[in-house]
Amino acid sequence: MTDHTTDPATEAFVAHRNLLFTVAYEMLGSAADAEDVLQETWLRWIKVDPERVRDERAYLVRITTRQALNRLRTVKRRREAYVGQWLPEPLVTAPDVAEDVELAESMSMAMMLVLESLTPTERAVFVLREVFDVEYDEIAEAVDRTPEAVRQIAHRARRHVGARRPRRTASARETRVALESFRRAVETGNPQDLLDVLAPDVVLLSDGGGVKRAALHPVVGAEKLVRFWLGGSAKVEATITWEPTLVNGSPALAVHVGGELDGVMAVRVENARISGVYFVRNPEKLTHLTSETPLTLR
Incomplete structure (x- = not known):
């Protein structure tokens, strides 16, 4: 008789997969790179001792952020040699994304290009704090900085984005x-x-x-x-x-x-x-x- 039950690690990953993909895509602007990050996140997640994990969502976001940061530093160099202008990889999204004003604005081509002008760490901090409302202590663990340093980075990133983002989002x-x-x-x-x-x-x-x-x-x-x-x-x-x-x-x-x-x-x-x-x-x-x-x- 076949056992159709799924182990807890897989269940947790599947439950948060869409969120993890969104985090990685917001940081990278590439669906292909985001998918690679999710694969790397999964490989690390299945090696984690469940007893060490108090908050599965926070832990998975932390792993994803670290992998996305590593990937972002690599692709930044690759994009400098890109032929012509580099634009984010477009994704077809469901109507409910358009109805979520906050998500739609953060995913827009205009905003994604503004995020490209940040350093990798600034982008990670801005995305986690401003888009996903992650607490400073959690962000600090994800980017290997102190909470005080993260607050300074967030302030700098907000100022940078605020000077470059569209003045008003059209409906x-x-x-x-x-x-x-x-x-x-x-x-x-x-x-x-x-x-x-x-x-x-x-x-x-x-x-x-x-x-x-x-x-x-x-x-x-x-x-x-x-x-x-x-x-x-x-x-x-x-x-x-x-x-x-x-x-x-x-x-x-x-x-x-x-x-x-x-x-x-x-x-x-x-x-x-x-x-x-x-x-x-x-x-x-x-x-x-x-x-x-x-x-x-x-």
Whole structure:
């Protein structure tokens, strides 16, 4: 007779897996790296003496944070050699993520890029404290610092993020309206319609990973973006279609060329106009877009 019971270590890991993935992804901006971190966390977790563990959630978050920090220090060096601009790996998320304003804001492309500007330790401290509301003593154990040092790091990180984060987070409805206007303008090829939906100082960041066509540097200004986008679209002979989706908790557009997924476009909207465009075309970063990724703060 087969025993279908699961051991306590496995049950605990499975129960907190979505949270651990969210922590790792927030720290790394890469689903592939987050999955590797979870595998490393599991291998360490099964070696832990259960009697030493008072709080399974806190213990697992601590292991995940340490592994993510190690991975983050490695990928920071790797990203310095990245071809063109590096953007976070987009994830298709469920509607409930979009409804959780705090989670959606922390997962947005704009915020993830702000987090990229922090040091690895600053990012870990900021994510654990500001996003997941972890106590300073627990964070200190995870990053091997004193609670006093963690408080100082958190203060520095908050100040850094506060100076760079979007001034106001647009609602999902505002973002959908702006994206629909953008889509119609691109499909008609009318430059003025596109200018009307873009902020004058809009910035386009595109990530082709050296494999797909993308701007190697930021495209700044509405007129330059229009020329870049419409000029590139004109060179594509296959049919281009745009499909609304939810990426990182916010409305976005999946771009298909000839029926195949070619990229994902997320935006930042301010005062009803698009002020930031994030276009991911690197094929390696599109592998997690076939199904929803469950994310949680708890």
